[in-house]
Amino acid sequence: MTLDLKAKHLIAGEWVGSSESFESSPLDAAPRTFAAGTPELVDRAAEAAEDAFWTYAYLSREARAAFLDTIADEIEARGEAITQIGTEESGLPAGRLQGERGRTTGQLRLFAKHIREGAYLDKRHDAAMPDREPAPRPELKMIQRPVGPVAVFGASNFPLAFSTAGGDTAAALAAGCPVVVKGHEAHPGTAEIVADAIHAAIRAHDLHPGVFSLVQGGSRAVGERLVTHPLIKAVGFTGSLGAGRALFDLCAQRPEPIPFFGELGSTNPVFAMPEALKARGEALGKGWTGSLTMGAGQFCTNPGIVIAIDGPEVDGFVSAAVEAAKASDSQAMLTDGIAAAYRKGAERVSGTSGVTALTGKADDSRHASPYIFETTGEVFEKDESLGEEVFGPLGIVVRVENAEAMQRIARKLHGQLTVTLQMDEGDAEAVKPLIPILERKAGRLLANGFPTGVEVAEAMVHGGPYPATTNFGATSVGTLSIRRFLRPVCYQNLPASVLPEDLR
Template identity: 45%
Template sequence: MSMYTLKGVSLIGEDPASTSGSEFHAVDPGSGEALAPVYRSATAADIERAVQLAAGASAALAQTSGAERAALLRAIADELEAARADFEALVPRETALPQARASGELGRTTGQLRLFANLVEEGSWVDARIDRADPARQPLPRPDLRSQRIALGPVVVFGASNFPLAFSVAGGDTASALAAGCPVIVKAHPAHPATSERAGAAIAAAVQRCGLPPGTFSLLFDAGHAVGAALVQHAQVSAVAFTGSTAGGRALMDLAAARPQPIPVYAEMGSINPVFVLPAAAQVRAEAIATQLHASVLQGVGQFCTSPGVFVIPAGGDGDALRDALRARFADSAAAVMLTAAIAQRHAQGAAQLGAHADVAALVAPVQKAGCAQANLFEVSADAFLRDPHLQEEVFGPTSLIVRTRDAAQMLQLAAALPGQLTVTLLADEADYAAAAPLLLQLPRNAGRVLMNGVPTGVEVCAAMVHGGPYPASSDARSTSVGTAAIERFARRVCYQNVPDALLPPALQEANPLKIARLVDGVMQR
């Protein structure tokens, strides 16, 4: 099947780890069959060796040029593309995602690696700022002050369950951390270890090809949480990146905060991604909106972090027509296999809890088959939704809740009460713009991305993208895990005062040898 021979052990630098750890294996989500090979969890000795290698590589990697880091990122992209046949076989086997999804996600993964390569090769991302000395300033002279971003140090990345390539071993967190000059230790997701191993082997080959220290990258396996917890608490780890549930992200945040020297955890967590349908839009294009929203919810069996889980629509006849159109489409949805049996079970439990709520009406609530999910649709009044915070929690999978609002004032009240979100969406026609304006003032306070007349599934990888939001959507609303601004998570500012020009980093030298954009005495120049 795969041209690469799977080894079933962690990869530490250039070497495989010990084979003494506890055993586990991937499971075919459709059949429940155990998949070969058997994997070994990393041991305490493996963890220590990976962290020490990363710590040893940290200074050298931080001092590499933008061109050297760009070469690494492009080499990783090349190695991943060379393994396309392996990924197209492994991903469907371990995740039940189709081969086309594996191919598309591989393209996204290599694309974001090359995007970061372009960013660091150009170099202005370090945000160099220079305030030259002013010895004549009164009442005191001003010293020469120059600052830029530098790499934080070793970063631990947790692979995500729902994107086995783009948010996993070689995904955006790894790409942005390596671009910043940070060594990376990935804790692989146990649901797709073979996919993770193949991606890890590609990265290790690229590191070796570029002549970088072996500690630049390591990959550790574990069926549970012990390895991840040990990594987050290790004194030589400088930051953590995580994509997953609110409970998982919160646990890592608490571990990191309890350390003698706390470190940042950049966690992308839960979101219900509400869609607000304004009255004119509901009246004019109910059928089209229902088709659009249904397709968004069902994409990837509802296992996108941006899947819309709440539809806020007006009361009255136009809202009824939209509700009925949504109900017809949800009722006609086929069951599909979810990523893991545990995810399917949690989805079924979440849907059952919604259906059992005294204020919630079940519009479409089919019997869930083990390992699979079928679309669920529920309805509740805005009054009940506002009263009960549990109704505002994510049900990960193809389940959505319609919330009916009396008028524009209540829609705005609901918007203001929302917990932090990755996305909020407005579906509005021109006749709705007066009602949309106050919502567009409020909703940026609740979410990292505000959309109009689209769907939130589909996150463009580009300079302007924000994939994050106020807690609990993410642990730090100032950051993004997608797009080139993601590199800022793994760097910190350092100011050099009265340091001789010859001893300054190239980005801060007077002659600007890197030819980057810099803020000099308050004026942006190149």
């Protein structure tokens, strides 16, 4: 099909250009030129979002839920176009884009269901006690209310599920917060088509057009203006540690500091326990490599480190993992910049004293081949850089002396999104001392699986201590993520006639 892209920004219901432009970097197609974002466009979008807040935040839950359902419908109606431009821009296969589109619409519908049920409001009521001695008690009612306009940064590795209408946008809109999205330069065409779907849903429900705006990629000044604009009250971000920390610091330095919910990086360690390795070490080695290389390793839950107590069973695991890695094809990465950063990361690990390269080769293009390295627990403990994320299909096997050494490494880990335990029943006693340590290190602990693949569900936690995220009490996946964009308000002795609808 022929794509008719506007190559513009969507600002409060209008497609507008700008004096600056940038080119996309598709894998196998000619670049397209798009209007680039500017701080002035951010100002317009933020002001429109604030204006929209006064009506959108006070819609009924049913009205907002219906709006979310319509966005999902409109995205599905553009499915063919989204897949076409998404594969062109990212190099991801059509099946991956179709699955991600289903996840995106699923998130929207999950939040629609969630706000219809209303439990997220966390309503509390203390009845008045006028005759209480020595002092009467007033009537107190509490409810969660939306914080205001929210800024969302599109992610490079998920053109749909963590971008324009992804989880951050869905949660904010469900909470009653208008959204301003800064699109990622890696997939501007995809962002435009999804933005058009949201725009269609806004018109279908006759909402204020400032409920959603898309400012396409631009210079660093665009992102800086977005997080420092006084009308923006919270930020959702998925990206690199360096960029995320810089934006986080800007949010904290504002005259009115605001929360920055950033997902920044994780190596997602795997603790391979002895009995599990004895029983199925070869299968675990192949499974680990499969998870490590899935999507060219471009997942925030990519399991980049394996910690195991040294012994013959580890040899079988490593041999199987290396054999599977050697059999893996080189894969396209999302952008030239990501591919270059992956090569640099592999060079850093390869040049570390005490680290042995078991397999891997440098690709001089946008493609990447898997690397597997091996080291000792002693080397890993001394060199913190080995615990830093390398975004791509790179894994390190750490052989430790005993269970105590495994626990020491667990204590030294930085914050993670996930930690995996490969264990059998006979490993339970050895695992028990690890659990209190690991639950302080990660938002999700899992057994006998691999962390790639984040279920969109009520109980999911996709977050963790810094640097996995900038807010250890939050998640960016699952219905609990709505709480990021709400704040509790207590109403004391207010008559029912003036209370929010959900408290009457």
